[in-house]
Amino acid sequence: MKSLPKEFDSVAIERKWQKQWEEMGIYRFDWKDTERAIFSIDTPPPYPSGEFHMGNVLNWTYFDIVARYKRMRGCNVYFPQGWDCHGLGIEVQVEKENNIRKREVPPDKFRKLCEKLVEKYIAMMKEGVIRLGCSVDWTTEYRTMNPDYWRRTQLSFIILHNKGFMYQGTHPVNWCPRCETAIADAEVDYEEHEGTLHYIRFPLENSDEHLLIATTRPEFIPACVAVAINPTDERFSKYIGRKITVPIINRTVDIIPDENVDPAFGTGVVMICTYGDKEDVKTVIKHKLPIIMILTENGSINENGGKYKGLTIDEAKKAIVDDLKAAGLLEKTEKIPQEIGVCDRCEAPVEILERKQWFMKTRILTDKIEKTANEVIWHPDYMKTRLTDWARSLDWDWVISRQRVFGTPIPIWYCKKCGEVILSEANWVPIDPKLEKPRIGKCPKCGSTEFLPERDVFDTWMDSSISCAVHAGWPDKEDWRRLFPADMHPSGIDIIRTWAYYLMVRHLALFDEKPYKSCLINGMVLGSDGRKMSKSLKNYVAAPEVLDKYGTDAARQWAAGGGATGSDIPFRWPDVEYGRRFLTKLWNAARFVSTQLTDYKVDEKYELQLLDRWILVKSEKLTQRVTDALDKCQFNIAIEEIRNFTWHEFCDQYLEAVKDRLYKPELYGKENQKAVKFTLYNVLYRIIQLLAPITPHVTEEIYQAIYVEDKGQKSLQLVPWPMLEDAKIDGEAERRGELVMAVITEIRREKSEKRKPLNTPIKRLKIYAGSSEFAQIISENKGDITGTCKVLMIEILSEKGKGRQIQEIPKISFVSEY
Numbered sequence: 166m167k168s169l170p171k172e173f174d175s176v177a178i179e180r181k182w183q184k185q186w187e188e189m190g191i192y193r194f195d196w197k198d199t200e201r202a203i204f205s206i207d208t209p210p211p212y213p214s215g216e217f218h219m220g221n222v223l224n225w226t227y228f229d230i231v232a233r234y235k236r237m238r239g240c241n242v243y244f245p246q247g248w249d250c251h252g253l254g255i256e257v258q259v260e261k262e263n264n265i266r267k268r269e270v271p272p273d274k275f276r277k278l279c280e281k282l283v284e285k286y287i288a289m290m291k292e293g294v295i296r297l298g299c300s301v302d303w304t305t306e307y308r309t310m311n312p313d314y315w316r317r318t319q320l321s322f323i324i325l326h327n328k329g330f331m332y333q334g335t336h337p338v339n340w341c342p343r344c345e346t347a348i349a350d351a352e353v354d355y356e357e358h359e360g361t362l363h364y365i366r367f368p369l370e371n372s373d374e375h376l377l378i379a380t381t382r383p384e385f386i387p388a389c390v391a392v393a394i395n396p397t398d399e400r401f402s403k404y405i406g407r408k409i410t411v412p413i414i415n416r417t418v419d420i421i422p423d424e425n426v427d428p429a430f431g432t433g434v435v436m437i438c439t440y441g442d443k444e445d446v447k448t449v450i451k452h453k454l455p456i457i458m459i460l461t462e463n464g465s466i467n468e469n470g471g472k473y474k475g476l477t478i479d480e481a482k483k484a485i486v487d488d489l490k491a492a493g494l495l496e497k498t499e500k501i502p503q504e505i506g507v508c509d510r511c512e513a514p515v516e517i518l519e520r521k522q523w524f525m526k527t528r529i530l531t532d533k534i535e536k537t538a539n540e541v542i543w544h545p546d547y548m549k550t551r552l553t554d555w556a557r558s559l560d561w562d563w564v565i566s567r568q569r570v571f572g573t574p575i576p577i578w579y580c581k582k583c584g585e586v587i588l589s590e591a592n593w594v595p596i597d598p599k600l601e602k603p604r605i606g607k608c609p610k611c612g613s614t615e616f617l618p619e620r621d622v623f624d625t626w627m628d629s630s631i632s633c634a635v636h637a638g639w640p641d642k643e644d645w646r647r648l649f650p651a652d653m654h655p656s657g658i659d660i661i662r663t664w665a666y667y668l669m670v671r672h673l674a675l676f677d678e679k680p681y682k683s684c685l686i687n688g689m690v691l692g693s694d695g696r697k698m699s700k701s702l703k704n705y706v707a708a709p710e711v712l713d714k715y716g717t718d719a720a721r722q723w724a725a726g727g728g729a730t731g732s733d734i735p736f737r738w739p740d741v742e743y744g745r746r747f748l749t750k751l752w753n754a755a756r757f758v759s760t761q762l763t764d765y766k767v768d769e770k771y772e773l774q775l776l777d778r779w780i781l782v783k784s785e786k787l788t789q790r791v792t793d794a795l796d797k798c799q800f801n802i803a804i805e806e807i808r809n810f811t812w813h814e815f816c817d818q819y820l821e822a823v824k825d826r827l828y829k830p831e832l833y834g835k836e837n838q839k840a841v842k843f844t845l846y847n848v849l850y851r852i853i854q855l856l857a858p859i860t861p862h863v864t865e866e867i868y869q870a871i872y873v874e875d876k877g878q879k880s881l882q883l884v885p886w887p888m889l890e891d892a893k894i895d896g897e898a899e900r901r902g903e904l905v906m907a908v909i910t911e912i913r914r915e916k917s918e919k920r921k922p923l924n925t926p927i928k929r930l931k932i933y934a935g936s937s938e939f940a941q942i943i944s945e946n947k948g949d950i951t952g953t954c955k956v957l958m959i960e961i962l963s964e965k966g967k968g969r970q971i972q973e974i975p976k977i978s979f980v981s982e983y
């Protein structure tokens with residue numbers, strides 16, 4: 166047994182163990198083990214942003230605690246790590262850094278630039294994951310941009326295509342004109358803007374009358390296909406069925422009834438344009454209206470815009486408003502607050518475009534998703550409705566094609582002559598149709614030998630939404646269902662609608678089974694001002710700053726203890742400082758114990774005293790509470806319980822109360838001293854066991870110094886979690902110990918209130934126990950009281966009396982003479 170040094174260098178300790186754990190290979194999943202229960206974590210492969218921020222610290226700490234806890238509970242833990250590489254964010258960044266647009270460079274070259282940037286970002290994030298001490302099995306590392314991963318994404322598409330889930334269609338999609346690609350509902354953010362409401366006169370056909378229409382988007386006048394009125398609106402219902410002229414372009418359209426028109430908005434008369442917004446899409450479908458697309462893919466006006474062709478949206482708006490003014494058709498304008506959808510990658514306003522896209526039928530699964538979501542255990546439970554509400558809110562199927570370069574190719578060709586869709590065979594993948602022809606001689610329909618490749622790629626979520634199956638070993642490992650469904654899928658509250666949702670639809674469609682058995686949700690990290698932490702809000706704290714200053718184990722305590730699981734967690738420096746102070750307290754206690762135990766032998770004879778039994782019972786009860794909290798993923802409860810016990814009951818109370826017995830064996834007896842050593846040895850061990858999932862580094866350092874030889878496991882992380890034994894809960898010892906501790910604590914409290922050093926002798930102490938039972942307990946343990954409080958003479962009376970009352974047991978009081 167080694168005694169610990171005085172200095173506690175957390176950074177050196179953390180680096181040392183991170184390196185040694187990896188060398189020991191203790192976090193590797195044992196594929197050959199058929200004995201132990203498996204616990205598989207569906208680690209969400211992060212999108213490499215080049216930064217490991219406090220939000221990452223929060224969620225990785227959560228699932229690393231679970232991984233370490235389950236390992237100690239005897240599970241064969243599977244903790245894989247991949248990187249979700251493809252996506253718009255990387256393309257936008259490559260364009261910025263190289264000052265190019267993706268259409269200007271050959272796709273191959275652009276892809277290479279993306280891959281290079283992704284590798285740089287992965288290296289930075291990986292460093293963060295390692296520094297946080299995550300017990301990842303690095304032999305499982307993968308990248309979704311590698312062809313071997315394409316193979317899985319493409320195969321899943323082929324299977325779903327054959328099952329009838331995939332279709333191609335022209336359907337309105339959210340479109341980012343800057344990124345020139347379709348984007349999913351989940352990729353649209355909403356922002357408040359000030360818009361201008363234009364009141365425009367639409368002349369009624371064969372009449373001198375006109376109707377006034379208010380719109381924020383006059384540039385869409387060339388795409389106006391109808392004018393709608395709420396049939397219950399008595400002011401205007403008489404016009405329904407008549408025809409009206411669209412100004413500027415002088416096209417005549419019908420006035421139609423639609424109960425979704427809000428009579429209170431604008432003038433109560435609205436123009437329906439294809440497509441000014443999502444409402445237009447619904448109205449067009451409902452009334453089977455014609456479609457006039459006036460936008461090109463980069464957001465300028467096309468030939469359907471007549472004389473405005475070639476203008477950008479903003480230029481067209483200005484020109485049309487000028488023309489309306491000149492024609493005397495613009496009655497007035499007013500400013501209004503307006504919510505507009507923007508691209509979550511580049512913040513350009515999103516438009517709605519019709520373009521041929523690939524879709525996955527997701528809405529037909531909505532009932533099944535709801536049913537399955539109820540079978541999943543959610544931490545916390547109320548998060549489940551986030552998934553079901555989202556699934557219910559979706560108007561459109563999932564657009565899975567993207568007009569991008571850096572993505573998994575869609576394994577499809579088209580016959581040049583007849584347009585027949587040629588789907589790749591399962592054994593052709595991975596394949597890039599832009600580089601290879603289909604492996605069939607001729608078109609099965611018309612016999613032509615010429616084919617055109619599908620140039621679109623998959624939405625990134627097509628890669629990452631099969632992670633549960635891929636992690637389990639699908640499609641290569643025959644027994645992949647051993648690890649499927651995953652035991653736990655961790656997710657941020659903000660990505661339930663994407664990650665948890667897409668995983669659910671893909672796996673239900675592919676395998677008719679839920680992808681995960683439980684879902685662990687983390688909230689957002691808030692800045693010190695209470696708002697979501699973000700660079701633009703200047704409330705941002707970089708993770709390396711925190712880790713450098715206070716160390717990983719302190720930062721992990723902040724993550725675990727910052728609030729209830731699933732709630733938003735404020736970042737507060739004092740929380741991390743408190744974590745750091747706790748580590749110092751623990752270190753000093755362990756150092757004290759280690760210096761007392763240098764000659765300790767595990768099998769020595771001892772005679773436990775009341776306070777020894779008391780702290781041992783307390784540690785058993787603590788174990789129960791911590792186990793229960795970790796089973797429920799209530800990390801904040803677990804860390805608070807352990808910290809309170811260690812700090813107050815173990816350090817402040819027990820350690821102080823037994824020092825006399827430790828130092829004066831001649832007075833109390835050798836076996837009595839050994840009882841203290843036995844207790845110190847076991848309670849400290851219990852503390853580091855319980856803390857091991859949360860603060861793995863400092864506890865490993867203590868374990869290696871004091872326990873490694875006796876316990877026989879090369880790492881604390883491999884030590885079994887303490888088994889709960891009800892027989893060890895000696896309620897009587899706890900009650901009696903509590904009473905003695907309360908007396909000692911009150912005497913020490915009095916000393917500190919009188920500003921006397923704690924070792925000041927008390928000449929005479931008179932205790933009024935309030936009952937003969939209490940008097941007996943105190944008498945039996947008076948040595949602990951006189952030793953700890955330096956009492957020279959003690960008198961114990963069973964009656965109730967005067968003096969200072971014991972806070973915890975007011976029946977007891979005492980009078981001290983100094």
Ligand SMILES: [Zn+2]
Pocket residue numbers: 341342343344345508509510511512513
């Ligand atoms: Zn964009």
Ligand SMILES: [Zn+2]
Pocket residue numbers: 580581582583584585608609610611612613
């Ligand atoms: Zn053909």
